[in-house]
Amino acid sequence: MLIEIVDGPIAAETVVAGMKAGSDGAVCVFDGIVRDNTRGRKTLYLDYEAYREMALEQMQRLGAEAVERFGVRDVAMVHRLGRLMVGETSVLIVVASAHRASAFEACRWLIDTLKKTVPIWKKETFVDGAVWVDGEPFPAELAAGPRGVSE
Amino acid sequence: MVRVYAGRMRVRVLYFGVLKELFGTAEEELVAPEGTTVGNLLRIMGERTSNLKMETKMWQSTAVAVNREYSSHGAVLRDGDEVALLPPVSGGSARRKERHVD
Numbered sequence: 001m002l003i004e005i006v007d008g009p010i011a012a013e014t015v016v017a018g019m020k021a022g023s024d025g026a027v028c029v030f031d032g033i034v035r036d037n038t039r040g041r042k043t044l045y046l047d048y049e050a051y052r053e054m055a056l057e058q059m060q061r062l063g064a065e066a067v068e069r070f071g072v073r074d075v076a077m078v079h080r081l082g083r084l085m086v087g088e089t090s091v092l093i094v095v096a097s098a099h100r101a102s103a104f105e106a107c108r109w110l111i112d113t114l115k116k117t118v119p120i121w122k123k124e125t126f127v128d129g130a131v132w133v134d135g136e137p138f139p140a141e142l143a144a145g146p147r148g149v150s151e
Numbered sequence: 152m153v154r155v156y157a158g159r160m161r162v163r164v165l166y167f168g169v170l171k172e173l174f175g176t177a178e179e180e181l182v183a184p185e186g187t188t189v190g191n192l193l194r195i196m197g198e199r200t201s202n203l204k205m206e207t208k209m210w211q212s213t214a215v216a217v218n219r220e221y222s223s224h225g226a227v228l229r230d231g232d233e234v235a236l237l238p239p240v241s242g243g244s245a246r247r248k249e250r251h252v253d
Contacts, residue, residue, distance in 0.1 A: 032244025048242065051167055051235055054219040055242075079242060091243045111243055119216070119235070120242030121168035132169040135239030138214045142221040 001063045002076035005056055010078050010089045019076055024096045028103035030111050032091040034084050042127045048081045048090060051119040055079070058118045062110055070106035072097035077110065079120060090122075117142060160185050160230035162192075168238040170213070173200070183228065189215045190224035192234065212239050 002015065016029055034046050063075040076094040084090055093110050097103040114120075115136065122133050137143065165178045183192065197210055215222050216235040228234065 034244070049167065050242070051165065051216070051219075051237065054216055054235070057219060115243040116240065117221075118242050119167065119237050119240055121238060122241050123168075132172075132238070133241040135241035137212055137239055138237075142214050143212070 001060070001067070001074060002078070003056065003059045003063050004078045005050060005052060005059070006078060006080050007082050008080070010080050010092050012089055012092050015076050015078060015092060016094055019074060019094045019096045021073065021096060023098060024073060025098050026096070026100035026103040028095045028097070028100070028107040030091075030093040030107050031089055032093075032111065034086050034088050034090060036086045038124060038126075043086060044125045044127060045086070046084050046090065047123045047125070048079075048084065049121055049123075050079070050081055052081075055119050059114065062113055062118070066095070066106045066110050070095075070097075070102045070109070072102050072106045075106065075110065077114070079114075079118075081120070158185050159183065160187070160228070162187075162228055162230070162232045162234050164192075164196075165233065165235040167235065168241075169209075170236050170238055185230075187228050188224065189217065189222050189226045189228065189234070192228065193224065196236070209238070213237060214239075 012031055016027060019027055035043065037043050059077050059079070063077055066072060066075050072095050074096045078092045080090055091114070093107055095103045095107045097106070116139060121135070124131055124133050159182050162181050162183060163178060164181050166174045166176065171177050193210060193215070214237045216237060217226060217228065218233050
């Protein structure tokens with residue numbers, strides 16, 4: 001299992017090529033790239049930051065869980081931090097499996113879960129300002145929650 | 152170095168994303184009474200930041216990790232713990248949920 005957080009460009013083709021084995025019938029790749037706009041507002045670049053040690057541990061767990069849950073053979077997840085320009089890869093997920101259905105499912109589950117639970121944040125800079133991107137709310141079991149504040 | 156008296160403990164608090172900007176620091180050391188819970192700590196932080204542009208809504212969507220594990224408001228902190236305040240995460244690429252704008 002290749003799980004990495006990197007500060008430079010992600011060599012997607014190399015990672016994908018390295019994931020293929022004789023017993024695989026499918027390799028499913030999710031290549032997340034920086035889009036040039038958000039709802040029509042022109043994006044200049046994104047800055048990613050992470051709680052690095054925890055993010056890596058969370059990604060390792062997700063990878064292992066995907067293998068367990070979906071019965072795929074192997075998983076690679078690489079997330080890049082720092083300033084990324086339009087078109088650059090921020091996250092690469094590769095799932096290798098004997099069959100395509102489980103590869104698709106595992107890949108989808110990995111990116112969806114990463115975006116909810118792995119402590120990585122991005123700030124989006126537009127031509128006319130910058131914002132920390134609103135994440136999705138944490139799953140209930142992870143949120144410290146309003147009770148922590150109001151009690 | 153902060154002097155710690157009997158019955159008190161020291162925790163390291165880490166801030167990320169928008170919280171790091173609001174607090175103006177990535178980390179600090181806090182001294183709190185023994186037995187302080189995650190919920191207590193959040194309330195203390197909430198009081199300290201009532202003059203910052205820190206909405207209640209933002210606190211409610213903040214998760215807390217203690218020693219790199221997600222924690223709950225009832226968890227009791229111990230001396231030397233690393234407590235991270237985590238805004239909703241936004242790694243990966245595009246947003247999953249696009250807000251409709253008229």
